[in-house]
Amino acid sequence: MIEISLQLIKALKQADSVVASTGAGTSAESGIATFRQSQTGLWSRFRPEDLATPEAFEKNPQRVWEWYQWRREQLRNVQPNPGHHALAKMAAMLNGFTLITQNVDGLHQRAGSQEVIELHGSIVRNICHRSRLEVELEHLEGDQHSPPRSPHHRQGLVRPAVVWFGEALPQAALESAIQASSRCQVFLSIGTSSIVQPAASLAEMARQAGSLVVEINPASTPLSSHADMVLQGKSGEILPRILELLAEPSD
Numbered sequence: 001m002i003e004i005s006l007q008l009i010k011a012l013k014q015a016d017s018v019v020a021s022t023g024a025g026t027s028a029e030s031g032i033a034t035f036r037q038s039q040t041g042l043w044s045r046f047r048p049e050d051l052a053t054p055e056a057f058e059k060n061p062q063r064v065w066e067w068y069q070w071r072r073e074q075l076r077n078v079q080p081n082p083g084h085h086a087l088a089k090m091a092a093m094l095n096g097f098t099l100i101t102q103n104v105d106g107l108h109q110r111a112g113s114q115e116v117i118e119l120h121g122s123i124v125r126n127i128c129h130r131s132r133l134e135v136e137l138e139h140l141e142g143d144q145h146s147p148p149r150s151p152h153h154r155q156g157l158v159r160p161a162v163v164w165f166g167e168a169l170p171q172a173a174l175e176s177a178i179q180a181s182s183r184c185q186v187f188l189s190i191g192t193s194s195i196v197q198p199a200a201s202l203a204e205m206a207r208q209a210g211s212l213v214v215e216i217n218p219a220s221t222p223l224s225s226h227a228d229m230v231l232q233g234k235s236g237e238i239l240p241r242i243l244e245l246l247a248e249p250s251d
């Protein structure tokens, strides 16, 4: 059992605002391979970074579309884990709480988190690749084995509503994330390898604004040496423990 310092619990209770910023590791205990873990099956010969780009989609829309259909299929059989549920409950116990995620799997929302800042979009929704307008797959004919034609743009194809490498993050989401990270008193970096930018810079913004920066991850990352606290373990075990301690009356 990992030790949670009472200093952290006290800081969480006293904070006017707390930010939790999550990455793929938060979904690992739901059974979803993290973004950089080797891909399984027929996708093992591709690096995710090489598939999650507009160039890859324009060069071979069928392959990229099939990759997302495979990931969406995986999602159908998984549930949020205790880490997702703990974050959803934590929001109601703190003075101010903002949840930012790099994840595209929608598991925070399925665990009951109300406002989720999705920096990298959502694999659950779809858009037109040309106009970026939302597309409801259910309204389109066809078997969807191939990327459907967009209803918004003759030459456009439908694609998942995620942010690919080389694409700009949604402006409003990024601005809200920067605002929250620069104003919080505690910043929890959970289940992310702290590599992908600009998401990885949020912790540094929080640190420069004087907040307590806490990393929750079984492995070390480029953030570990800059964090005030490193809780080396699984988010699905650590977050419920933090929630238990938050529920205890303060002395």
Ligand code: BV8
Pocket (backbone or CB within 6 Å): 022, 023, 024, 025, 026, 028, 029, 034, 035, 036, 037, 049, 052, 102, 103, 104, 120, 162, 163, 164, 165, 166, 167, 168, 169, 190, 191, 192, 193, 194, 195, 196, 197, 198, 216, 217, 218, 219, 221, 233, 234, 235, 236
């Ligand atoms: C952009 C959606 C500019 C797609 C994803 C500096 C500034 C700006 C950009 C860059 C920059 N330097 C480089 C760039 C380019 C690039 C980038 O960051 N490259 C990296 C590889 C260096 N950034 C971009 O391209 C971004 N765009 O800035 O555009 C721009 C501006 C204006 C106009 C035009 C362009 C866009 C980045 C978004 C890419 N899309 N996802 C999809 O999912 O298919 S990113 C992808 O990686 C996922 O979202 C994933 O969440 C994310 C980050 O990975 P992690 O979440 O950290 O997951 P990872 O597998 O890496 O790590 C898992 C961690 O969990 C590990 O540490 C592990 O130890 C831990 N773990 C495991 N089990 C557990 C656990 N932790 C807790 N509990 C457990 N049980």
